[in-house]
Amino acid sequence: MIKELAEKRRSVRTFDGKRPDQAVLDELMERLNTAQMPFPVSMEFRLLDHMSSPVISGTDLYIAGKCRYTEPMAEVMFGYVLEEAILYMTEQGLGSVWIGGTMDRKAFEAKMDLQEDEIMPAVTPVGYPAKKMSLKETLMRKGVKADSRMPFMELFFRDSFGCPLTETDAGQYLMSLQTVQAAPSAVNKQPWRVVVRDGAVHFYERHDKGYVTEKSDMQKLDLGIAMCHFDLACKEAGIKGSWVISDPGIRCPENTEYIATFITE
Ligand SMILES: Cc1cc2nc3c(=O)[nH]c(=O)nc-3n(C[C@H](O)[C@H](O)[C@H](O)COP(=O)(O)O)c2cc1C
Numbered sequence: 001m002i003k004e005l006a007e008k009r010r011s012v013r014t015f016d017g018k019r020p021d022q023a024v025l026d027e028l029m030e031r032l033n034t035a036q037m038p039f040p041v042s043m044e045f046r047l048l049d050h051m052s053s054p055v056i057s058g059t060d061l062y063i064a065g066k067c068r069y070t071e072p073m074a075e076v077m078f079g080y081v082l083e084e085a086i087l088y089m090t091e092q093g094l095g096s097v098w099i100g101g102t103m104d105r106k107a108f109e110a111k112m113d114l115q116e117d118e119i120m121p122a123v124t125p126v127g128y129p130a131k132k133m134s135l136k137e138t139l140m141r142k143g144v145k146a147d148s149r150m151p152f153m154e155l156f157f158r159d160s161f162g163c164p165l166t167e168t169d170a171g172q173y174l175m176s177l178q179t180v181q182a183a184p185s186a187v188n189k190q191p192w193r194v195v196v197r198d199g200a201v202h203f204y205e206r207h208d209k210g211y212v213t214e215k216s217d218m219q220k221l222d223l224g225i226a227m228c229h230f231d232l233a234c235k236e237a238g239i240k241g242s243w244v245i246s247d248p249g250i251r252c253p254e255n256t257e258y259i260a261t262f263i264t265e
Contacts, residue, residue, distance in 0.1 A: 003179045009086065009090040012096060013055050013137040015059035015095055016128045016131070017127075020094060020126065028063070028088070029046075032065070032082070037080050038077070038242075038243035043066065043077070044112075045063055045064070046111070047126070048062045048064055048123075051111070052104070053104075054102055055102045059127035063126055064122075064123040065081075066114055066120045067121065069216060070117050074119075075220035076227070078224060079221035079225045079227075082098070083184075083224065083225040083228040087228075096124040101218075105120070121221055149181050149182065152166075152170075153166060157193070159195070161253055165177075165196060172239055176230045176234050182229070185222040186219060186221065186222055191206045191222050192222060193205075193206050199263065202250065203226065203260050203262070204256050205223050205257045206256050223260075227259075243260055243261065
């Protein structure tokens, strides 16, 4: 079940030192580089050896990806595609963690042959989780309250942002929205907001300060991750629909940006 898988996944920062078999890695990279996505954009993923991050121990193997910041929805779709792979990794017993900040960017970007119009939004280490978390990892998790999520009714709404959606009223979308609620996000900020109205599920980004630069907005990754969780859960529940970008013009709270809509068939 995708909801259980999403709830089981956690950021893994302490690995056991064992390198996954090449066949496992090949399959993973094949999936990443041929992934389907709601709004196709070009992106490329590479497996990189001998890399490091100050928050990671027990592996030097990473997956990094790049896309063009000039392409609309590029970061959102990057979030979607890498999260689908991360859920697959979780299923295979592999550990991962989204790393958008705590790394030597120059070193990774050089290995990715990053061009002027490209960005490398995030990387993840690959390996098997160690039995025990490092002290650093335990403290990091406490620092961002990694084990908790905001209440359902603060994230999801009915018809307008003025009307919180109860779990009872969520109807057929309940499981898909709970799967969104379990998603990882940068610094666990959970910037996804959703308004359900007339069979349409509108996704919004609630901007926190400090994530937007000239070429990137890390919270766009969070939105793609949320869309991935929603999509996979809907597919599993037999809820058919398609993604569009068509702002319904619902009055938004401050710093809240419309991203995309899932239209139920
Ligand atoms: C886009 C994105 C960027 C992240 N960047 C980092 C990072 O640079 N370093 C890090 O240690 N964790 C990073 N994380 C992991 C989050 O801190 C983590 O997902 C969140 O605290 C929730 O914990 P969980 O993944 O264990 O559920 C990032 C997560 C996301 C989604």
